[in-house]
Amino acid sequence: MLSAEAVESYREKGYVVALDVLDGAMLSRIRQTVAEICDGARGLSTHNDVYDLEPTHRPDAPRVRRIKVPHQNFPFFRELAGYPPMVEILKQLLGPGVRLHGSKINLKAPGYGSPVEWHQDWAFYPHTNDDLLAVGVMLEDMDLDNGALLVVPGTHKGPTWDHHDADGYFCGAMDPAACPGLDIGRAEPILAKAGSMSFHHVRAVHGSAQNFSTKPRTLLLYEFAAADAYPLNGVGDFAEFQSRMVAGDATIEPRLVPTPIRMPLPPARGQGSIYENQTATRRRYFELRQEPELATR
Numbered sequence: 001m002l003s004a005e006a007v008e009s010y011r012e013k014g015y016v017v018a019l020d021v022l023d024g025a026m027l028s029r030i031r032q033t034v035a036e037i038c039d040g041a042r043g044l045s046t047h048n049d050v051y052d053l054e055p056t057h058r059p060d061a062p063r064v065r066r067i068k069v070p071h072q073n074f075p076f077f078r079e080l081a082g083y084p085p086m087v088e089i090l091k092q093l094l095g096p097g098v099r100l101h102g103s104k105i106n107l108k109a110p111g112y113g114s115p116v117e118w119h120q121d122w123a124f125y126p127h128t129n130d131d132l133l134a135v136g137v138m139l140e141d142m143d144l145d146n147g148a149l150l151v152v153p154g155t156h157k158g159p160t161w162d163h164h165d166a167d168g169y170f171c172g173a174m175d176p177a178a179c180p181g182l183d184i185g186r187a188e189p190i191l192a193k194a195g196s197m198s199f200h201h202v203r204a205v206h207g208s209a210q211n212f213s214t215k216p217r218t219l220l221l222y223e224f225a226a227a228d229a230y231p232l233n234g235v236g237d238f239a240e241f242q243s244r245m246v247a248g249d250a251t252i253e254p255r256l257v258p259t260p261i262r263m264p265l266p267p268a269r270g271q272g273s274i275y276e277n278q279t280a281t282r283r284r285y286f287e288l289r290q291e292p293e294l295a296t297r
Ligand SMILES: O=C(O)CCC(=O)C(=O)O
Pocket: 104, 106, 116, 147, 148, 149, 206, 207, 208, 219, 221, 274
């Protein structure tokens, strides 16, 4: 559970960190499962429904950048979305009814793990109200060198910024220089030990740098919504939508709260993962460094 001060801090800053939520046995089990899944990328020559691959991936030397929607692709991660200590915190932040919205595992390998450009999750999946957040389950320590998640405090109360490319297609990245009043320099890094969890509001501006260190940074991300927040992109399979409740009861009465919304339309050309979509951005903010090894691979 979070203290009352921690809940207040989430409301003010748009994020909060809970230390040591996973016990050691569960942390080892998740790491082992992720390693086994990554082994499955050997032999692949391009992205598929499970794997998003680093630009330097090779079939004989696999480099996985993201495991896509693990809760759909691997029953273990659907079950883990109901991990009781995490759900208790979700109820404090979102209310009694909580539905799983999405999931992903971002792997930033030592030396080359890709950056994620500045963005707001709200730009990807607007709902009828903004009681949504993403949980970052730290499977490794997050520190300044290995591409820690960076959040700009207070931005969850501000505008929803443009996430479209120069041709007007959604690209999932903002250009901070084109956002008047937004000071990326105020971003706060989330630094915590493996087993800790961060909770960031769906409208909070965030991103992360390339992993320049010698240590991996693996972050399992779950997105959750209040039960009465309905996706403006629509509900495809209603039974499946309702089956994602992790706390409380489903409802067919959405709560409407006016919030700044921009639809993620027209969709990104060649719609892929956030990494793929963000290649269309007008300006990259995070530095991309080539590993010396790349020249000889
Ligand atoms: O992995 C990260 O550092 C950021 C992830 C993120 O914000 C995303 O994938 O939407």
